[in-house]
Amino acid sequence: MIFAPVRLGETSLNAEAVAADKKSCKRFGPCGVGKEALFLNSYFIDRRYYVAFSSVRRVFKRVAMSQGGFSGQGVFGAIPYLVVQYDGGKEKQCTFKREEDVDAMLAYIGEVHPEIPTLSVGGEQRLEQKAKEEAARYLSELTSDAQSAKEELEKAQKFLSGYPELTEQLSKAARAKRVNQHTNPAYRWVALAIVLAGAAALVYGIISWRNGGDFGMYFALFGFAAIFFFSGAHVLPTAKNNKKAVARAWEEAQANLAHVLPDDFPLPARYAHPVVLTRMIRILREGRAQSADEALEVLKSDLKALNADVQVSQEEYDEVVAIKSMFLLSDYQ
Numbered sequence: 001m002i003f004a005p006v007r008l009g010e011t012s013l014n015a016e017a018v019a020a021d022k023k024s025c026k027r028f029g030p031c032g033v034g035k036e037a038l039f040l041n042s043y044f045i046d047r048r049y050y051v052a053f054s055s056v057r058r059v060f061k062r063v064a065m066s067q068g069g070f071s072g073q074g075v076f077g078a079i080p081y082l083v084v085q086y087d088g089g090k091e092k093q094c095t096f097k098r099e100e101d102v103d104a105m106l107a108y109i110g111e112v113h114p115e116i117p118t119l120s121v122g123g124e125q126r127l128e129q130k131a132k133e134e135a136a137r138y139l140s141e142l143t144s145d146a147q148s149a150k151e152e153l154e155k156a157q158k159f160l161s162g163y164p165e166l167t168e169q170l171s172k173a174a175r176a177k178r179v180n181q182h183t184n185p186a187y188r189w190v191a192l193a194i195v196l197a198g199a200a201a202l203v204y205g206i207i208s209w210r211n212g213g214d215f216g217m218y219f220a221l222f223g224f225a226a227i228f229f230f231s232g233a234h235v236l237p238t239a240k241n242n243k244k245a246v247a248r249a250w251e252e253a254q255a256n257l258a259h260v261l262p263d264d265f266p267l268p269a270r271y272a273h274p275v276v277l278t279r280m281i282r283i284l285r286e287g288r289a290q291s292a293d294e295a296l297e298v299l300k301s302d303l304k305a306l307n308a309d310v311q312v313s314q315e316e317y318d319e320v321v322a323i324k325s326m327f328l329l330s331d332y333q
Contacts, residue, residue, distance in 0.1 A: 003045055009055030009086040013037060018050055028105035029096045031082060033112065038084060040094050051086050053116070058085040059109055060120040061102045062093070082106075083120070138285040149292045150284045156266050157277040166257050167273050173253040174325035177246040250329065266292045270330050275322045300332045 005018050013021075013036055022039055025032035030041035038056060039047035062081040080099040084092045096102050106118045119127060142150060160167055258269035267276060279302070280295040289295040303324050306312065312320065 003048060005039060005050040006048060008040070008049045008051045008092055009090070011052035011055045011087075013050070013052055022047055022050070026108060028108070029098060029101035031094055031096075031105060033105060033108055038109075040082075040084060040092055049092065051084055051092070053113060055086040056084060056113075056116055057087070058117045058120070059083070059106065060118055060123060061099075061106060062120070063099065139287045142284065142287075143290060145290045146284050146287070149290070149295065150281055152266055153277050153281050153284070153292055153295070157274055157281070159262070159265070160272060160274050160277065163257070163260060166253070166260065170253040170257055170270075170273060170326065171322050173246070173249040174329055175321075177250045178325040178328060180243060180246045267296070271296075271323075271326055273323050273326065275319045276326075279319065279323075300327060303327050304332065 004015060005022055007013075017036060021034035021036045022032065025034035025039055025047070027047075030046040032039040032047050034050075037050040037052045038059070040049045040051065042048035060083050062083050064079050064081065078099070080096045080102045082094040082096060082102050082105060084094070086092070109116060110118045117124070254269045257272045261269060261272060265272065276299065279299050280289075280292065283289050283295045283298045283302075289298050303320065306320055306324070
């Protein structure tokens with residue numbers, strides 16, 4: 001192996017065992033989870049280090065803004081990190097490109113090593129405080145009708161947990177169709193013009209270079225071509241990004257779920273998503289509804305009231321993003 005993983009922590013593993021574990025580890029972005037150790041990246045090399053699970057004390061996500069992110073100037077983004085704490089309070093921070101890779105890795109660690117905390121100490125304290133605040137919102141005892149409806153929705157929620165791909169497909173298809181509906185058609189013509197201009201610049205740059213033209217101009221033309229292509233291509237209509245395609249994907253997502261839902265399922269296929277059920281159960285526990293049908297109507301009212309002027313927590317924002325497009329497309333029917 002050209003770059004054998006470097007040990008972090010006090011526990012050392014056999015070199016051959018480490019090499020085999022690294023090769024077979026489940027990869028998440030630049031890191032990985034093996035049977036014996038976590039594999040962590042260096043600045044340039046993926047899975048450059050390893051920490052034996054016996055040394056790991058805590059693994060959690062940290063998200064930071066890039067420098068100047070709160071200045072309101074320029075384009076800045078959140079930087080996700082995976083933080084691994086091991087022997088004696090030592091810490092290794094790994095930079096990821098995609099936050100969802102960090103989330104997936106933490107979820108997997110929690111599944112295969114439930115004894116390892118996957119929240120920071122501060123995160124655990126905030127979660128405990130949030131649980132107390134949420135518990136205070138709920139009734140200590142539900143009516144028999146509300147309790148029966150709650151159990152019905154919990155049963156439906158458990159059923160949907162067996163079809164995560166279908167529910168995610170439903171959410172994505174709804175968001176894609178909603179975005180397509182609200183994209184100005186003129187933007188597509190502008191994007192097409194930009195891409196054609198980029199293609200022309202690219203061709204001219206190649207011809208100029210082959211005829212002995214200015215080398216700097218060659219690079220400039222190629223640079224402009226790249227900018228034109230990458231700035232224009234994401235809004236161009238493609239085989240999957242056009243009105244008919246996104247409408248078909250939305251219908252297919254509903255049909256796929258309708259095919260597996262039992263006849264007595266408490267929601268129509270267009271709303272069959274775990275977040276919808278979670279929020280309906282929450283409504284019942286708060287005493288704002290006494291039946292599943294009433295809870296659904298209250299949920300629709302809650303979603304209607306949420307707009308760009310309403311400030312919500314990150315958790316609620318994620319929930320709303322996942323489901324609101326479904327209700328908008330169906331006009332809350």
